[in-house]
Amino acid sequence: MAVPNIEIRNLSVCFETAQGPACAVNGLSTTFRAGRISGVIGESGSGKSVMGMSLLRLLPNTAKVTGECFFGAQELLTLPLRELRKLRGASIGLIPQNPNASLDPVMKIKKQITEAITTHGRLGKRAAEAEAAELLRQFGFDQPQSILGQYSFQMSGGMNQRLVSALGLACRPGWVIADEPTKGLDAVLRNQVYTVLRQIYTQHHSSMIVITHDLHLARQLCDDIRVLYMGQLIEQDTAGEVMERPRHPYTAGLIHSLPSRGMTPIPAPDPARLSHRGCPFYPRCSKAMERCGREAPGDFELPDGGKVRCFLYA
Ligand SMILES: Nc1ncnc2c1ncn2[C@@H]1O[C@H](COP(=O)(O)OP(=O)(O)OP(=O)(O)O)[C@@H](O)[C@H]1O
Numbered sequence: 001m002a003v004p005n006i007e008i009r010n011l012s013v014c015f016e017t018a019q020g021p022a023c024a025v026n027g028l029s030t031t032f033r034a035g036r037i038s039g040v041i042g043e044s045g046s047g048k049s050v051m052g053m054s055l056l057r058l059l060p061n062t063a064k065v066t067g068e069c070f071f072g073a074q075e076l077l078t079l080p081l082r083e084l085r086k087l088r089g090a091s092i093g094l095i096p097q098n099p100n101a102s103l104d105p106v107m108k109i110k111k112q113i114t115e116a117i118t119t120h121g122r123l124g125k126r127a128a129e130a131e132a133a134e135l136l137r138q139f140g141f142d143q144p145q146s147i148l149g150q151y152s153f154q155m156s157g158g159m160n161q162r163l164v165s166a167l168g169l170a171c172r173p174g175w176v177i178a179d180e181p182t183k184g185l186d187a188v189l190r191n192q193v194y195t196v197l198r199q200i201y202t203q204h205h206s207s208m209i210v211i212t213h214d215l216h217l218a219r220q221l222c223d224d225i226r227v228l229y230m231g232q233l234i235e236q237d238t239a240g241e242v243m244e245r246p247r248h249p250y251t252a253g254l255i256h257s258l259p260s261r262g263m264t265p266i267p268a269p270d271p272a273r274l275s276h277r278g279c280p281f282y283p284r285c286s287k288a289m290e291r292c293g294r295e296a297p298g299d300f301e302l303p304d305g306g307k308v309r310c311f312l313y314a
């Protein structure tokens with residue numbers, strides 16, 4: 001069966017706080033196309049993880065989620081939990097941002113990975129154990145047998161980061177949501193993770209959503225990139241266009257803050273511009289026009305098929 005697209009329609013996620021509801025995702029619509037690696041970038045707190053976790057309904061129940069997320073014909077937000085559980089891991093694998101929360105501290109690594117491999121019945125126990133060792137080897141563990149006999153608390157943070165990547169891919173899901181898969185890894189291991197993701201994508205034709213702060217990874221690994229700012233998608237295009245010809249002043253700011261691209265930080269908000277009804281980036285934007293404080297821009301189509309939410313392109 002063909003792997004379906006993931007289509008998000010008007011997704012909002014709000015949390016109740018002492019100051020009233022705070023929305024981490026604001027009316028977001030986009031289609032992640034099957035057969036592609038789609039990157040999601042944006043500063044800390046922009047809503048990347050909340051967007052990813054809402055697809056699998058893994059947010060705490062204090063999150064108020066509205067909108068629709070289609071996995072082919074199935075609507076994930078209203079799907080009976082039993083059906084959703086069948087999809088998790090088997091059809092949509094997750095490499096979560098926080099490894100410690102997803103590794104079981106009282107279960108040996110071997111059991112966790114082989115169970116993940118056998119859960120959906122793809123392989124028997126023996127074959128699963130061999131595959132677990134092979135997966136670990138791919139993720140840079142030279143002596144997988146000794147790792148398999150240990151517990152996650154005996155591992156370093158970087159090892160656990162790679163272990164959850166192996167776990168997320170154990171069922172060979174058609175879709176993978178990878179949330180910061182290279183976080184905390186040194187350059188050699190980052191490259192290794194990048195190589196495995198690329199291999200898995202090529203060998204198993206997996207489709208991926210890769211959430212990352214690592215713009216170099218995004219440029220190398222992803223076909224296209226989406227940029228989130230305050231829970232809104234403000235730019236989307238091919239990875240090449242976004243990285244080499246960023247259109248939105250925020251995207252340009254993110255790229256120019258890279259050490260290799262000048263290391264110029266994005267300015268802090270201008271206090272005089274804080275109360276406005278316009279573009280969410282208005283208080284920090286060096287290219288802001290008078291209109292930007294009055295009115296929120298919609299999406300403008302770019303000639304090559306990309307989209308940008310900025311009046312400069314109206
Ligand atoms: N359980 C929660 N309760 C209240 N607010 C939350 C909760 N989870 C996330 N948020 C808020 O939602 C916003 C978006 O968080 P999210 O984790 O999606 O950001 P992110 O883009 O993934 O950031 P990072 O790059 O640091 O991982 C943040 O302001 C965060 O404080």
Ligand code: NI
Pocket residue numbers: 048049050097179
């Ligand atoms: Ni995150």
